[in-house]
Amino acid sequence: MVREVNVDFVLESISQLIEQREIDNMHYRHSLERFLHLWEIPIRDAMKRFYAGNRFSLAGTLTAQSHRNSLLEDAEYELPDGSVHDGWHSLDKDRRTAACLLEQQRARIWALGQLFVTLAPHSNDMHFVTYAKPSHQKRDGNLHRFNASNYRRTIEGALRQVHRDFPDLTAIGTIEISARPTLKGATFEPHCHLLVHGVPEQPLRSALAQLANGASRAVMILPVRTLQQLGERLSYLFKFIPESRVLYERADGRTGHGHNLMTGEVFAEWLAWLSRCGVDELLITHGFSRRLRREFRETEMKVLVGALIESSRQMPPRG
Numbered sequence: 001m002v003r004e005v006n007v008d009f010v011l012e013s014i015s016q017l018i019e020q021r022e023i024d025n026m027h028y029r030h031s032l033e034r035f036l037h038l039w040e041i042p043i044r045d046a047m048k049r050f051y052a053g054n055r056f057s058l059a060g061t062l063t064a065q066s067h068r069n070s071l072l073e074d075a076e077y078e079l080p081d082g083s084v085h086d087g088w089h090s091l092d093k094d095r096r097t098a099a100c101l102l103e104q105q106r107a108r109i110w111a112l113g114q115l116f117v118t119l120a121p122h123s124n125d126m127h128f129v130t131y132a133k134p135s136h137q138k139r140d141g142n143l144h145r146f147n148a149s150n151y152r153r154t155i156e157g158a159l160r161q162v163h164r165d166f167p168d169l170t171a172i173g174t175i176e177i178s179a180r181p182t183l184k185g186a187t188f189e190p191h192c193h194l195l196v197h198g199v200p201e202q203p204l205r206s207a208l209a210q211l212a213n214g215a216s217r218a219v220m221i222l223p224v225r226t227l228q229q230l231g232e233r234l235s236y237l238f239k240f241i242p243e244s245r246v247l248y249e250r251a252d253g254r255t256g257h258g259h260n261l262m263t264g265e266v267f268a269e270w271l272a273w274l275s276r277c278g279v280d281e282l283l284i285t286h287g288f289s290r291r292l293r294r295e296f297r298e299t300e301m302k303v304l305v306g307a308l309i310e311s312s313r314q315m316p317p318r319g
């Protein structure tokens with residue numbers, strides 16, 4: 001096991017390799033798994049620079065994936081064949097579904113590397129949008145009726161309308177499903193988070209409120225002003241957590257908000273939904289070249305890792 005690596009030395013050498021375009025030759029001799037084992041610690045260090053809560057462990061991801069399978073057995077549910085990778089070796093061969101923890105890690109590495117570099121020039125002037133239209137909610141047992149492609153087209157349609165007045169508009173985001181426990185089960189709450197540049201807050205807010213039939217509380221917008229905020233928000237966009245939102249009564253009588261993880265049948269239904277779509281179907285994009293989606297699906301891991309290590313150097317190191 002390669003545990004004793006000098007991270008600064010590795011960062012230095014990989015960026016030189018990228019400059020010299022020798023990274024391909026250097027690593028073709030190794031399998032993808034070997035490559036990832038060599039770079040596991042630098043990848044983890046790089047991801048933590050963007051957000052201290054980011055995790056990356058090759059063995060840990062595989063353990064979590066098999067643990068999930070046993071949780072599903074308890075709910076008498078089984079993922080369809082081929083929906084998740086059974087090891088890191090196949091990550092460059094084909095795309096599995098959004099239910100796969102390895103695909104989720106790959107998506108995060110892409111987001112904090114290649115995508116971060118694309119967005120960084122605008123990091124001083126972006127909006128972080130959360131859009132949650134109540135009518136998209138589904139009772140448990142009905143989540144299969146929520147269609148990611150239709151939802152994506154609706155949001156991208158609204159962005160195209162904003163684009164008419166603001167031709168510099170760019171937006172990227174992800175579709176996410178959280179749950180809220182009810183007396184008998186749960187209500188699923190599909191929503192999306194977007195990073196938007198090129199439009200003032202007000203017209204963006206009113207376009208999205210219009211999409212929610214005037215429900216202004218369906219739209220929340222926060223400013224992004226720094227590279228650090230961009231890194232944190234991108235980490236948030238690609239978190240893929242089965243989040244259960246709970247409301248509780250606080251000691252002062254007001255309502256508090258908390259987060260748990262989904263369990264049992266609710267978790268199984270959430271994961272079953274994810275196992276029917278690819279991560280790229282959860283991606284909302286506007287204003288980027290068509291290549292962005294293709295590159296997301298096809299770029300090899302060693303290139304994604306190289307971009308992550310490189311981009312992380314724009315972030316301050318974390319302890």
Ligand SMILES: [Zn+2]
Nearest residue numbers: 176178191193
């Ligand atoms: Zn969310």
